[in-house]
Amino acid sequence: MSATDLLPAALPEWCGTDTEPASWTEISSICTLFRNLPDLPFPPAARQEELLEVTRRVEDAARMFSPLGDTLGFTEKDIESPAGALLAERHLATRELLHGHGPRAIFTDRSGMRAVIVNAVDHLTVRALAPGNNPARALQQVLAIEETLGSTLDFVYDDTRGFLTTRLTCTGTGLKVCVLLHLPALSLIGMPQANSEAARTRDVSLVGVAAGNGLDLSVPGMSQGDPQQLMATPYIPVEPISEQCLLTDVEGPIPVAPDQTVGALYAIISQHSLGLSEEEITYRVQHAAREWCAQEEETRLTLLKSNSLWLQDWVGRAVALARGTYLAGFAETLDWLSRIRLGAAVGILRMPGLTPATANRMLIEIQATHLALRSTGGPLSRIELARLRAEKLREFLTRCESATS
Amino acid sequence: MLCQKCHQKPATARYIEVVEGRAVEQHVCADCLAKYLQGGPEAFTLNEVKPRLHEPGTRMEPRPAVQRRTRQSCPTCNTALSVIMDKKMVGCAECYRHFHDVIEEVLIRIQPDTQHQGRGRARDDARARIRTELRNKRALLRSVLKMEDYEQAAVLRDEIRRLEAGLRSGGGEEMP
Numbered sequence: 001m002s003a004t005d006l007l008p009a010a011l012p013e014w015c016g017t018d019t020e021p022a023s024w025t026e027i028s029s030i031c032t033l034f035r036n037l038p039d040l041p042f043p044p045a046a047r048q049e050e051l052l053e054v055t056r057r058v059e060d061a062a063r064m065f066s067p068l069g070d071t072l073g074f075t076e077k078d079i080e081s082p083a084g085a086l087l088a089e090r091h092l093a094t095r096e097l098l099h100g101h102g103p104r105a106i107f108t109d110r111s112g113m114r115a116v117i118v119n120a121v122d123h124l125t126v127r128a129l130a131p132g133n134n135p136a137r138a139l140q141q142v143l144a145i146e147e148t149l150g151s152t153l154d155f156v157y158d159d160t161r162g163f164l165t166t167r168l169t170c171t172g173t174g175l176k177v178c179v180l181l182h183l184p185a186l187s188l189i190g191m192p193q194a195n196s197e198a199a200r201t202r203d204v205s206l207v208g209v210a211a212g213n214g215l216d217l218s219v220p221g222m223s224q225g226d227p228q229q230l231m232a233t234p235y236i237p238v239e240p241i242s243e244q245c246l247l248t249d250v251e252g253p254i255p256v257a258p259d260q261t262v263g264a265l266y267a268i269i270s271q272h273s274l275g276l277s278e279e280e281i282t283y284r285v286q287h288a289a290r291e292w293c294a295q296e297e298e299t300r301l302t303l304l305k306s307n308s309l310w311l312q313d314w315v316g317r318a319v320a321l322a323r324g325t326y327l328a329g330f331a332e333t334l335d336w337l338s339r340i341r342l343g344a345a346v347g348i349l350r351m352p353g354l355t356p357a358t359a360n361r362m363l364i365e366i367q368a369t370h371l372a373l374r375s376t377g378g379p380l381s382r383i384e385l386a387r388l389r390a391e392k393l394r395e396f397l398t399r400c401e402s403a404t405s
Numbered sequence: 406m407l408c409q410k411c412h413q414k415p416a417t418a419r420y421i422e423v424v425e426g427r428a429v430e431q432h433v434c435a436d437c438l439a440k441y442l443q444g445g446p447e448a449f450t451l452n453e454v455k456p457r458l459h460e461p462g463t464r465m466e467p468r469p470a471v472q473r474r475t476r477q478s479c480p481t482c483n484t485a486l487s488v489i490m491d492k493k494m495v496g497c498a499e500c501y502r503h504f505h506d507v508i509e510e511v512l513i514r515i516q517p518d519t520q521h522q523g524r525g526r527a528r529d530d531a532r533a534r535i536r537t538e539l540r541n542k543r544a545l546l547r548s549v550l551k552m553e554d555y556e557q558a559a560v561l562r563d564e565i566r567r568l569e570a571g572l573r574s575g576g577g578e579e580m581p
Contacts, residue, residue: 158501159521161501164495167493168494168511256417269415276522279542
């Protein structure tokens with residue numbers, strides 16, 4: 001399977017579709033379920049032949065029952081190619097899978113909403129995404145996949161501890177739930193920074209979202225740029241290529257402190273997996289996300305009433321920069337998109353084609369691998385990526401303005 | 406990822422220290438990092454069993470029992486107990502049995518309970534799964550009521566009644 005096979009006209013459905021519009025604040029929900037097969041060591045302690053045995057067993061089960069319907073399969077060779085980076089930018093593959101070693105695989109469906117990862121941290125990592133704040137729907141999906149696979153595969157289970165996982169933070173249900181939010185108004189007044197502590201009292205954590213993989217490592221499958229060209233450019237407002245993407249680890253987006261987040265993006269992530277049922281874990285995350293969004297809406301109204309002119313200027317500057325730039329860095333583009341998104345949400349910016357779904361799609365399209373594959377298909381330097389990103393931004397704004405409502 | 410020091414808050418920084426000639430890395434939260442920056446290396450050590458300065462001029466040696474215990478490794482996968490304690494990661498299902506007590510201690514620290522409340526295996530019998538679902542829904546109803554989400558509580562109450570009816574019609578015993 002090649003990376004270009006994964007680049008259909010439509011992007012993953014969790015961005016929102018015409019029939020299921022997305023929200024300005026609630027971007028997506030991710031549920032991840034971890035399972036292990038009996039009689040084999042877990043991936044960090046397993047030998048090559050044991051990892052190969054796991055891959056073989058899961059492949060057989062996937063072929064027999066097609067838990068994902070029309071399945072696309074990727075082996076470790078594909079994962080180390082741009083296809084792996086592309087799946088990671090779409091939040092299907094995790095950082096652990098990308099940087100892993102030895103036999104591993106990922107199976108996805110064509111909608112880009114569900115994946116079964118083999119030999120990341122656990123033998124099986126089942127992931128499903130849903131648009132907006134709807135982790136319950138993603139939970140249904142992962143449980144359905146697990147049940148289908150469970151009809152032929154046995155999973156390590158203990159009556160007291162539940163499902164036994166590699167990480168003790170996931171033992172029990174083996175579930176991690178996450179909702180990705182856009183909270184620009186709260187970010188402006190420093191609310192997430194001040195209140196991330198309070199979130200933990202509700203068994204969830206509120207974290208910022210990092211650009212890149214958070215490890216200072218190059219992302220497999222991505223070009224690392226041309227050092228000669230970097231030396232020749234006097235001013236480079238562009239990050240290294242490995243930081244021009246929004247990846248996920250097995251828990252959700254790569255976390256940073258709330259005050260270091262990019263594009264006013266935040267994630268609510270479940271903290272516990274043992275002693276709570278799957279539904280309770282999901283409900284707590286969903287409820288916390290709903291509360292943060294309600295606060296965001298209130299703060300937007302307050303800002304609009306008390307600082308309307310300033311807000312107009314803040315959004316207007318972002319539009320002007322996005323229109324006028326010829327080299328767009330990844331983090332600054334996320335910042336401009338965040339302000340444009342806020343402007344459209346509060347009615348300051350009127351562009352008929354600017355909807356939550358189109359804004360969500362831009363979050364995917366401006367990442368390094370998507371830009372490179374949509375352009376030449378081959379490796380590009382970070383400056384070329386910045387040029388393509390700037391072009392993409394201008395084209396996006398023109399399309400949004402010219403669209404008929 | 407949770408802070409590998411306090412196991413409570415999300416890790417937001419990487420801390421690397423050279424311990425006995427090799428670089429040891431931990432992901433830590435802002436508070437634990439600040440603790441280090443204020444107190445210096447004496448206040449913050451990467452390795453839990455590494456001897457650390459206890460009082461000025463004295464050196465606290467690890468207790469023999471702790472030292473002996475952390476040198477153990479799993480007979481099946483050879484994962485060292487020190488790795489399980491430091492990284493909160495096990496190597497195989499046997500680790501859970503072999504290091505039962507230590508894992509219990511870790512779970513008490515990082516999880517709200519040590520008794521599984523969620524679903525069982527897919528192949529477990531249908532009635533047992535309905536009972537588990539009923540127990541989970543009742544627990545969720547308590548949480549929902551605590552958060553005063555009455556709309557969701559009404560939905561859950563109906564689902565609980567439906568499940569109870571299902572159990573009754575099957576002639577089985579009802580959950581207490």
